[in-house]
Amino acid sequence: xxxxxxxxxxxxxxxxxxxxxxxxxxxxxxxxxxxxxxxxxxxxxxxxxxxxxxxxxxxxxxxxxxxxxxxxxxxxxxxxxxxxxxxxxxxxxxxxxxxxxxxxxxxxxxxxxxxxxxxxxxxxxxxxxxxxxxxxxxxxxxxxxxxxxxxxxxxxxxxxxxxxxxxxxxxxxxxxxxxxxxxxxxxxxxxxxxxxxxxxxxxxxxxxxxxxxxxxxxxxxxxxxxxxxxxxxxxxxxxxxxxxxxxxxxxxxxxxxxxxxxxxxxxxxxxxxxxxxxxxxxxxxxxxxxxxxxxxxxxxxxxxxxxxxxxxxxxxxxxxxxxxxxxxxxxxxxxxxxxxxxxxxxxxxxxxxxxxxxxxxxxxxxxxxxxxxxxxxxxxxxxxxxxxxxxxxxxxxxxxxxxxxxxxxxxxxxxxxxxxxxxxxxx
Ligand code: 2PG
Ligand code: MG
Numbered sequence: 001x002x003x004x005x006x007x008x009x010x011x012x013x014x015x016x017x018x019x020x021x022x023x024x025x026x027x028x029x030x031x032x033x034x035x036x037x038x039x040x041x042x043x044x045x046x047x048x049x050x051x052x053x054x055x056x057x058x059x060x061x062x063x064x065x066x067x068x069x070x071x072x073x074x075x076x077x078x079x080x081x082x083x084x085x086x087x088x089x090x091x092x093x094x095x096x097x098x099x100x101x102x103x104x105x106x107x108x109x110x111x112x113x114x115x116x117x118x119x120x121x122x123x124x125x126x127x128x129x130x131x132x133x134x135x136x137x138x139x140x141x142x143x144x145x146x147x148x149x150x151x152x153x154x155x156x157x158x159x160x161x162x163x164x165x166x167x168x169x170x171x172x173x174x175x176x177x178x179x180x181x182x183x184x185x186x187x188x189x190x191x192x193x194x195x196x197x198x199x200x201x202x203x204x205x206x207x208x209x210x211x212x213x214x215x216x217x218x219x220x221x222x223x224x225x226x227x228x229x230x231x232x233x234x235x236x237x238x239x240x241x242x243x244x245x246x247x248x249x250x251x252x253x254x255x256x257x258x259x260x261x262x263x264x265x266x267x268x269x270x271x272x273x274x275x276x277x278x279x280x281x282x283x284x285x286x287x288x289x290x291x292x293x294x295x296x297x298x299x300x301x302x303x304x305x306x307x308x309x310x311x312x313x314x315x316x317x318x319x320x321x322x323x324x325x326x327x328x329x330x331x332x333x334x335x336x337x338x339x340x341x342x343x344x345x346x347x348x349x350x351x352x353x354x355x356x357x358x359x360x361x362x363x364x365x366x367x368x369x370x371x372x373x374x375x376x377x378x379x380x381x382x383x384x385x386x387x388x389x390x391x392x393x394x395x396x397x398x399x400x401x402x403x404x405x406x407x408x409x410x411x412x413x414x415x416x417x418x419x420x421x422x423x424x425x426x427x
Contacts, residue, residue, distance in 0.1 A: 001069045002031035004086040004126045009115065011072025013065055016041060016368040017396040021064045025072055025114040027122040029085055035121025039110035040070075040339055041368030043205065044155040044164060044244045046290050046313030048321070050342030051101075053108025068108035076107065076258045082215055083125040092116055092343035109342040116343040117374045131374070132407055135381025142418040143176040143408045144379045144387035145169060146185045146401065147240050147283065147362065150190050150226060151219050152204020152391070154244050156367050160204075161211040167244035167388075168227065169282060171420035172236030176408045179417075180392075180401055182230070182237055187392040190226035205367045206390030207397050215259055216247055220279050227280075231327050240283035243272070246313040247291035265295040269302065276307050282423060285310035285335060295369060296330035304332045304426030308360050316342040319349040326357030333360030333424035336384060338375065351382055360424020362386035369396040373403040385422030 008028040016022045016038075024038045040054055053071075055064040079098050083091055095115065099107040124134035132141070147167050154164030168186050173179035190209060194200040199212040213219045220239070227237050245268070248255050254263040263271065265288060270289050284303075288295030290313040300309045311331040315321045317340035325331045334354040341347040354361040363379035365388065379387040387404065390397040408415045 002033060003029065004017050004033070004123060004124045005030045006080050006083050006085055006119070009072065009077040011069045011111065011114070012064040013069050014038060014370065016370050017394065018368050020368060021060060021065045022368070022370065023068050023072065023108070023110045023114045025118040026216065027085065027115070027118040029122050029126055031126055032124050033117045033126035034127055035123070037114050037117030037121055037374050038367035038370045038372040039114040040370065040372070042339070043367045044247050044313065046316040046340065048290070048316040048318060048345050049164040049340045051103050051105035051111070052110050052339070053105065065108070065110060068111035071107040072115055076111065080119070081114070085119045085126065086090060088120060089115070089345050090353045091119050091367065092345035102295025103264065104342045105398065109339060112342050113339045116345070117338060120344050121374070132381035135377065136383070139383070140416070141380055141413070142208070142302050142416045142422070143404065144363070144385055145171070145411060145418045145422045146179050146183070147386060147388040147421070149206050149208040149391040150187055150223055151211045152208035153219065155247050156205035158210050159257060159376070161213055161216055161219055161258050162248055163219065163241055164244035164247065165206070165285070166197050166208070166211070166223050167240040167242070168223070168237050169240045170237050171282065171423065174419070175417045176417070177405055180405065182232065183392055185230040186226050186232070186247060189229040190222065192258065193222060193226055193229060207394035208391040216256070220275065222379060224279060234280040238280045238282040241266045242282060242285040242311065242312070246269065246289040246291070250291065252292060254289070265292055265298070266361065269295065269299050270386035272299065273303060277304050281307055283308040283310060283333070286312050286314060290314045293328065293330055296325070297328055300329055300331055300402050300426060306425065308333045308425060310335050310360070310362060312364070314393055315350070315352040317347055319346070319353040322353040322357065323349055324361070326359065329426070331359065332426050335361060335388070336361055337366065338364045338378070347378070348382065351384060358424070358427055360386060360422060362388050364388040365390055365397070365400065371399050372395060373400050376400050376403045376407070
């Protein structure tokens, strides 16, 4: 057995897909095994997320991460030095205790999550097998059904449209590789439709086309036209939305800036319901705001049997919140983002709570990303069933899709694609 005790931890500042600073951590074990991970960053964030610690002030728009990097190189390195990297739970518990706050605001959720994931990588390296396999521990896993953005919006596109992510899912695909190929056809078709309409204006934060639309419905109509132009029928390629309603809704009032309308919770749910009737929608994330638990229950009761209802800002990768949502019937699926929870262990607990409740589980990237592909290994190794990474352009996104392709190829005939069955519906 190699010596899996931690010999060295080094944090540094690197840069994300928005050109903002973020935290990278290197972990070296006594055996020489090495792990590295980078913290991602959200733009539309739930208030219950682990704190993304930034320096503030004028420099770099206040986004610098000097304090978080410093925490890694001082307190965290000292506390974890000599600990066993193979014991992820104790590592994460030590950082939670060291931080001492409820929201990881002292050391920074970014410092803690990058360290936690780097330790995980190092432990896998020590075991000599790929991280996804290290996590699977011999259990059967599936290659996730991808959820891929075609048009950006909301906080990722200067609020050009209200809805944040207009995505496709390919429940009819037979493999991950085929799902990517189909999505590539739709992305291409969407680009040519936008060009013809004189609306091609580059891409939003996650690589989806800039949403130069007059209404949210125009985005949906254009998405349907793109699916049809690419030659697909309803069912094989379907629509998924992240409404990210906390960004424009509070205390039961939703302000749709583009449509110049204010809606209460009932009207908001009715509007989404009409969309579910009119368009081939199989999944809706954060249909109402994080403070609107009753709205989540009402929406799930009305549409959860035919449309997966995902809690993101609402559940913030928190096991207790997932359990409560399951008991209340407030969602049918949970988005799993390591940096919302702040450690690998807490992320896993939220995913397990989702599975125990019969929820769909979707491991997700953030809008601020890097070349780090850890989430792909988590999605496969933990058998999440679904993976959300953003769009089908820009290499911080493509690196993740491509890595998942490689895993499917490595599994060969043993590869099982999660497909349609991964979607969580109300039972
Ligand atoms: C989300 C994510 C990814 P952000 O809301 O699901 O689309 O966005 O990272 O900005 O929270
Ligand atoms: Mg979201």
